[in-house]
Amino acid sequence: MALNSPEARDLAHHLHSFTHLPSLERDGPLVLERGEGIYVHDTHGKRYLESVSGLWNVVAGFSEPRLVQAAHEAMAQMPAYHTFFGRTALPPVVLAEKLVEIAPMDVARVYFVNSGSEANDTTVKMLWMMARGAGEPERRKLISRYMAYHGTTVASCSLNGKPYINAFGLPLPEVIYAEAPHHWRNAHPGESEEAYADRLAGELESLIEAEGPETIAGFFAEPVMGAGGAVPPPAGYFPKIQAVLNRHGIPMVADEVVTGLGRTGNLWGAQTYEFTPDIVVTSKALTSGYMPMGAVLLSPEMDRRLRIAAEAYDEFPHGFTTGGSPAAAAVALEAIALITEPGGLLDNVKAVAPTLKAALEGFESHPLVGEVRHVGLLGALEIVADKGSKRPFAPEHEIGERIVQAAYARGLITRPIGDAVIVAPPFSITAEQIGELMESLGAVLDEITDTATRESMGPVPLAASAE
Numbered sequence: 001m002a003l004n005s006p007e008a009r010d011l012a013h014h015l016h017s018f019t020h021l022p023s024l025e026r027d028g029p030l031v032l033e034r035g036e037g038i039y040v041h042d043t044h045g046k047r048y049l050e051s052v053s054g055l056w057n058v059v060a061g062f063s064e065p066r067l068v069q070a071a072h073e074a075m076a077q078m079p080a081y082h083t084f085f086g087r088t089a090l091p092p093v094v095l096a097e098k099l100v101e102i103a104p105m106d107v108a109r110v111y112f113v114n115s116g117s118e119a120n121d122t123t124v125k126m127l128w129m130m131a132r133g134a135g136e137p138e139r140r141k142l143i144s145r146y147m148a149y150h151g152t153t154v155a156s157c158s159l160n161g162k163p164y165i166n167a168f169g170l171p172l173p174e175v176i177y178a179e180a181p182h183h184w185r186n187a188h189p190g191e192s193e194e195a196y197a198d199r200l201a202g203e204l205e206s207l208i209e210a211e212g213p214e215t216i217a218g219f220f221a222e223p224v225m226g227a228g229g230a231v232p233p234p235a236g237y238f239p240k241i242q243a244v245l246n247r248h249g250i251p252m253v254a255d256e257v258v259t260g261l262g263r264t265g266n267l268w269g270a271q272t273y274e275f276t277p278d279i280v281v282t283s284k285a286l287t288s289g290y291m292p293m294g295a296v297l298l299s300p301e302m303d304r305r306l307r308i309a310a311e312a313y314d315e316f317p318h319g320f321t322t323g324g325s326p327a328a329a330a331v332a333l334e335a336i337a338l339i340t341e342p343g344g345l346l347d348n349v350k351a352v353a354p355t356l357k358a359a360l361e362g363f364e365s366h367p368l369v370g371e372v373r374h375v376g377l378l379g380a381l382e383i384v385a386d387k388g389s390k391r392p393f394a395p396e397h398e399i400g401e402r403i404v405q406a407a408y409a410r411g412l413i414t415r416p417i418g419d420a421v422i423v424a425p426p427f428s429i430t431a432e433q434i435g436e437l438m439e440s441l442g443a444v445l446d447e448i449t450d451t452a453t454r455e456s457m458g459p460v461p462l463a464a465s466a467e
């Protein structure tokens, strides 16, 4: 790393999010300079295929002129405004209408924020305020699920079903967790997906009854677990869960930050998995990541309850200075147009998803791959040290970090989550580019198999690694 290079300067003074610090010290950061469709270029001019759309969000690719133009025009017209005190710029008005039109359920009103985390924290505050407004101040508990990811602000981080939240002394005491719906990892031997989903619904009902339904403010779920490892639900899961929640009058919040706006092959995960949320949280693809923005979509009943609760205060006492920024809203409107127009990005997702599915399924026989998961333009290869026992590699093998570095060398940006390698390319990817992506990924996995299995891997059979 050259002295005074962008990489050296980054290492000196820039604190990175969710970054393994010893690896960063050893390998240095990757500093990107320029985007070109599904590719990005680093400061040395090296090109990488971005197989995970940045953080799932840059669905229109990294050089979409229509989004740049929308931002430019909106900023030239009205560079900034807020949504407090009954005031707003025009683009959020139009975007709220648009989201009502395309939402997966009846939506009465839309609330704008800057991120998915803010959207989830806002939703928690809304649910608590609704309960108090209805004279039920004890209704505060929030059900989340192990392995869930809902963000990094205090409440949204508390909803994450991950051990690292202990670093902050979280979760908040109101949060309780249901089982992660991962059939391959958690089902009983021989249990079908449907039977497993039935069991999870039964366990949720027992949890609700044990805690007291009258103490539960809401249930949060990602239609497909994203940062939990791209885990689609078992067959029939959401309708069964929804029936339990409905029986006990518990609002269902669909965190569609990853799944929203097309990733699963429909506009919303709630459509792919056939359920009707009371609240939808969206962000990421909403602006294709070009501007910070999130939104909370409220059903008529949720909106009614919030308005009743607000009467005591003459307002909804909440807001973010830059929430509903006109430029972000204008970019979101253009991103939605790019996604939904005939021949647009959603049509492309539907057209190329079978190619991704076939390519991923080609890895089922790979010695390192324990499970292949996919829906729409989202996939994961679960890496195991031993296929029979599903045993993962021990952390000291740093399998994820090795995959990242081997992929860099081949001009590929990947994202291992835990033991899963995620594939979530921009919606603009072609079938041919999927071939290129999967070929590079295959070469990376073969390379890892050769080196990793030779070191103290124990039970990985040599015969398998020679395949």
Ligand SMILES: *Cc1c(COP(=O)(O)O)cnc(C)c1O
Binding pocket: 114, 115, 116, 117, 118, 120, 149, 150, 151, 152, 222, 226, 227, 255, 256, 257, 258, 283, 284
């Ligand atoms: C990324 C993510 C969030 C948090 O969004 P930020 O914009 O990073 O705050 C929330 N929920 C899900 C499902 C996510 O993937």
